[in-house]
Every structure is written in structure tokens, then in C-alpha cells.
Amino acid sequence: MLDATRRRTGTMAALIGADRDAVESLTTKVRDSGGEVWVANVNAPGQIVVSGTVSGVAQVASMASEHGFKAIDLAVGGAFHSPLMRCARPALAVALDKALFNHARVPVVANFDARPHVEQRAWPSLLVSQLTAPVRWEEGIRVLCDELGCGCLVEVGPGPHLLTMARRIVPASRRIIINHPTAAQRDSAATIASARAAGGDPPPTNKHAPWSLIHSTIKLQSRVGRTAVVMIDVDAAEPLFAGHFPALPILPGVSLIECVHRAMKLAAPQELTDAEVSVVEKARFVDPVFPGDRVTMNLRWDADVDGWRCAAELATERGAAARVRLRLATAEAAR
Amino acid sequence: MTSAPTIERILPHRYPMLLIDRLVEFIAGEKLTAHRRVAGDEPWYESCDGPADRAYPPLLLLESWCQAAGLLAASEDEGGMSAQAMLLGAVTNVTFYGRVLPGDLVAHHVRLVRALGDVTVLEGDATVGNRLALSVGQVVIAIRPIGDLSSTASPLSGTTESSSSA
Numbered sequence: 001m002l003d004a005t006r007r008r009t010g011t012m013a014a015l016i017g018a019d020r021d022a023v024e025s026l027t028t029k030v031r032d033s034g035g036e037v038w039v040a041n042v043n044a045p046g047q048i049v050v051s052g053t054v055s056g057v058a059q060v061a062s063m064a065s066e067h068g069f070k071a072i073d074l075a076v077g078g079a080f081h082s083p084l085m086r087c088a089r090p091a092l093a094v095a096l097d098k099a100l101f102n103h104a105r106v107p108v109v110a111n112f113d114a115r116p117h118v119e120q121r122a123w124p125s126l127l128v129s130q131l132t133a134p135v136r137w138e139e140g141i142r143v144l145c146d147e148l149g150c151g152c153l154v155e156v157g158p159g160p161h162l163l164t165m166a167r168r169i170v171p172a173s174r175r176i177i178i179n180h181p182t183a184a185q186r187d188s189a190a191t192i193a194s195a196r197a198a199g200g201d202p203p204p205t206n207k208h209a210p211w212s213l214i215h216s217t218i219k220l221q222s223r224v225g226r227t228a229v230v231m232i233d234v235d236a237a238e239p240l241f242a243g244h245f246p247a248l249p250i251l252p253g254v255s256l257i258e259c260v261h262r263a264m265k266l267a268a269p270q271e272l273t274d275a276e277v278s279v280v281e282k283a284r285f286v287d288p289v290f291p292g293d294r295v296t297m298n299l300r301w302d303a304d305v306d307g308w309r310c311a312a313e314l315a316t317e318r319g320a321a322a323r324v325r326l327r328l329a330t331a332e333a334a335r
Numbered sequence: 336m337t338s339a340p341t342i343e344r345i346l347p348h349r350y351p352m353l354l355i356d357r358l359v360e361f362i363a364g365e366k367l368t369a370h371r372r373v374a375g376d377e378p379w380y381e382s383c384d385g386p387a388d389r390a391y392p393p394l395l396l397l398e399s400w401c402q403a404a405g406l407l408a409a410s411e412d413e414g415g416m417s418a419q420a421m422l423l424g425a426v427t428n429v430t431f432y433g434r435v436l437p438g439d440l441v442a443h444h445v446r447l448v449r450a451l452g453d454v455t456v457l458e459g460d461a462t463v464g465n466r467l468a469l470s471v472g473q474v475v476i477a478i479r480p481i482g483d484l485s486s487t488a489s490p491l492s493g494t495t496e497s498s499s500s501a
Binding site: 100102118119120121240243245246247248250252254255261278279280281282284285288 | 343347349350352356372392393394395398423424425429430481
């Protein structure tokens with residue numbers, strides 16, 4: 001980016017009292033006469049930033065007063081968020097391709113499109129696009145507050161520039177600034193909690209938790225000696241179904257092994273309550289399990305010279321679904 | 336080298352069940368190496384009983400390995416998997432070694448043993464640095480059109496090596 005600013009020198013200016021359409025028409029006019037200037041930030045009502053060559057920005061600024069708004073030069077090193085940054089795109093794309101992004105636990109609203117994202121793979125292209133495209137800050141704040149229901153906005157950093165803009169966009173929002181590292185550690189949790197208590201923010205929802213089959217109900221049906229029957233009702237609300245698969249929800253095979261593991265924890269004979277799975281010796285999946293299915297597991301524990309095993313037969317209402325045989329490691333065997 | 340979008344083109348899995356980050360070595364019909372970074376903020380950690388054990392759930396490690404295997408099993412010229420389901424048919428002798436923790440970069444090594452129509456047999460292991468984390472004696476993966484699978488249809492009449500899921 002630094003390289004791009006050296007190759008194509010540029011600057012930015014804030015237009016106070018302007019609306020986006022008015023500034024768009026000004027920049028279009030300047031570009032039609034050969035200048036280079038674009039809308040770079042839509043920050044808040046009455047605050048639009050333009051970006052471009054020094055002369056392009058100056059031309060827009062010179063027309064500001066006749067349109068009833070005021071131009072303020074910004075002390076920046078380049079024409080950020082404008083096509084003048086284009087030459088930085090390839091290098092940034094390479095760097096972002098090497099960076100690791102994770103899926104978001106809560107949606108993250110991108111400045112590029114003012115839309116919430118959770119998919120990790122969306123970010124490299126969003127960030128590359130942002131180099132040469134306007135920051136849609138006002139719209140993004142509205143999405144946070146109106147669409148996603150955020151009642152409390154927290155600015156991290158020296159501030160309070162962003163919160164000042166946020167107040168203009170959503171006057172009713174609750175706003176907190178965290179601008180000191182130790183204060184952040186000490187106070188942020190308490191501050192945010194108190195904001196919530198004051199009715200600012202709804203409690204967070206762990207939309208993707210719990211994982212796997214943890215919240216599907218599992219029940220011990222019967223236990224006789226070293227055998228047991230355990231049932232699990234596969235909850236259609238299990239989060240994994242969203243991704244396995246989008247076209248047709250099917251319980252992953254490994255989740256059936258996990259069902260056996262849970263059943264084992266629930267129903268193991270006394271001497272095996274602390275046993276863990278050391279080897280999946282064999283698992284065979286003969287019929288898919290779908291959301292809403294009731295899976296009945298018949299478990300049997302046996303010991304031989306190399307230790308304990310748990311064998312399970314799994315069936316749905318449609319018939320056999322899977323057979324699983326696990327080798328167990330007990331604390332005793334480990335000693 | 337194949338980048339992330341290709342993984343999503345081949346695998347029908349999506350968040351939160353897409354458990355492969357990157358394909359680092361790929362020889363069609365023979366072998367591949369794929370990476371998965373275990374991040375501490377993954378959703379399943381929220382439902383852990385407590386912070387005491389941050390080990391990655393071993394069966395998710397296996398699922399992640401099976402997805403790497405699925406990349407090798409899927410033939411690229413089929414033009415995407417959106418209408419296909421990738422199903423785990425069978426698993427033999429899978430051993431877990433030690434714990435995999437948030438921050439670990441897991442390398443899945445997959446070798447193709449044989450391919451018989453829509454059924455592929457694979458083997459391999461997963462390592463964290465120089466340490467073996469998982470060894471997979473054998474995994475059978477079947478690729479089936481979604482249309483053949485439905486909760487209302489009669490039980491699958493497929494081969495003995497067919498169906499339920501990867």
C-alpha cells in the first residue's frame with residue numbers, strides 16, 4: 001500500500017454537511033473533465049470523504065462552498081479507498097492468501113459491502129476489494145444496530161471518532177470506549193456487562209454451540225451385565241447439519257462414532273467408567289442417519305488379551321445404520 | 336497447489352463442517368497433503384465442560400482427515416460436488432496419539448489404495464510438526480448423487496461398502 005501511495009500520490013478530504021448523492025455528482029463531474037476523485041467513505045449523515053489525486057480533491061473542495069458544505073483536508077499519505085490504490089491489489093491478495101482466517105462466531109460486518117459475514121473464505125476478497133472501494137461505514141453501523149440487533153457499540157482504540165459518527169447514525173445506541181490497555185483488561189468485561197444490565201444489549205447467543213451431538217438427548221434404555229441399550233434422538237437443530245450437507249442434511253459418520261462414545265460414557269460397566277477410546281478398530285456405515293431419526297445402540301463390552309473393547313450396533317426406524325468396534329484404554333492399562 | 340476455493344468446489348461440506356484449510360500437495364489418483372489449523376475459538380469449544388481440556392475432539396480430527404481423503408477420492412473433472420454427497424462407508428484401525436491443541440497445524444497425509452467406481456479406499460496419517468497425531472489404517476469413501484439419498488426413500492440398496500457420511 002505504501003508502494004502504491006508512492007507510485008500514485010493522492011490525498012483525501014472530508015466534506016461536512018454533504019450527502020452522498022451530492023458528492024457523487026460532484027466527483028462524477030470532476031472525473032468527466034479528466035480529474036481523478038471518488039467517494040471514499042460514507043461515514044455518517046453529513047460526513048462524506050473523497051479520495052483522489054491532489055488536483056482532483058482540490059477541485060471538489062473548491063466547489064464545496066457553493067453547494068453548501070465545507071471541505072476539510074485530511075492529513076493522509078495517499079488516496080485510500082480509491083482506484084489509485086489499484087497497484088497494491090496483487091501484493092495484498094498474495095499476502096492475504098497466506099494469512100489464516102477463521103470462521104466468525106458472531107457475524108462480522110464488512111466495510112466493503114456493509115453485510116455480515118461468518119465464512120472465513122470471504123475475507124481475502126473483501127479486504128482486497130476494500131483497497132479501491134468506498135468504506136460504507138454508515139450503512140454498516142445501521143446493519144449492526146437495526147438488522148443484527150446490537151444495542152451497545154464498543155470502540156477500541158484512542159477514539160472517540162467512531163463513536164461520534166455512530167451517535168449521528170444511531171442516536172439511541174449505547175456506546176462504550178475502551179482506550180487504555182490495562183483499563184481494557186480490567187474494565188471491559190465489567191463495562192460491557194453493566195451496559196447489558198442497563199438494557200443496552202441483548203445477551204449473546206451461542207448460535208453455533210453446542211457442537212456435534214452434545215445437545216441431542218441421549219437415554220439409557222437398559223443395562224444387563226456388560227451389555228446396554230442406549231437411544232439418542234438426533235436433533236434436527238444440530239448446528240452441523242447446516243454444513244453437512246447444505247443440499248441434504250446427513251449425520252456425519254464420525255458423529256455416529258461419537259454417539260457410541262457418549263453411550264459408552266453413560267452406560268459403561270463400573271470397571272470401565274474412566275475408559276477412553278484408543279483405537280477405532282472398525283466402523284461400517286450401512287444406511288444414512290437423518291435429522292429427527294431415533295438411533296438405538298446395542299452395546300457390548302468384552303475383554304481379551306489386549307484389553308477392553310466396546311462393540312455397538314446402531315439402528316434407526318428404517319433398520320441397521322452402522323456397526324462400530326472401539327478399543328479402550330483404561331487408566332489401569334496405562335500404568 | 337490448489338487454493339481454498341477449489342476445496343469448496345470439490346467438497347460438499349460447509350461451515351461449520353468444512354474442516355480443511357489448504358491443499359499443499361496433490362497428485363491426482365495417488366496422494367495428497369492438506370492442512371488444518373486448529374483454532375481455539377471454534378464453536379465446539381464453547382460446549383466443553385470446562386477450560387481444563389482444550390484438546391481437539393479426536394473424532395473431529397478424523398472427520399478432518401476424511402475430508403482430505405475426500406479431496407483425493409473426488410475426481411476433479413466431475414465439475415463440482417454440489418449435487419453429490421460424500422459418504423463415509425467404513426473406517427478400519429484408526430489410532431489417536433496424544434492431544435491436538437488450539438494453535439496446532441495439522442498436516443493430513445492421504446494415500447489412495449484403490450478406486451472401484453464411486454468407492455475409494457484410502458490410508459494415511461495426520462501429523463503435528465514431527466509428531467504423529469492420528470494413523471488411519473483404511474477409510475472407504477463413497478460418492479453418491481444426493482438424489483439417491485433421502486430420508487423418505489427405502490433403505491439404500493447400495494454396495495456393502497456404501498453410505499452414511501464423511
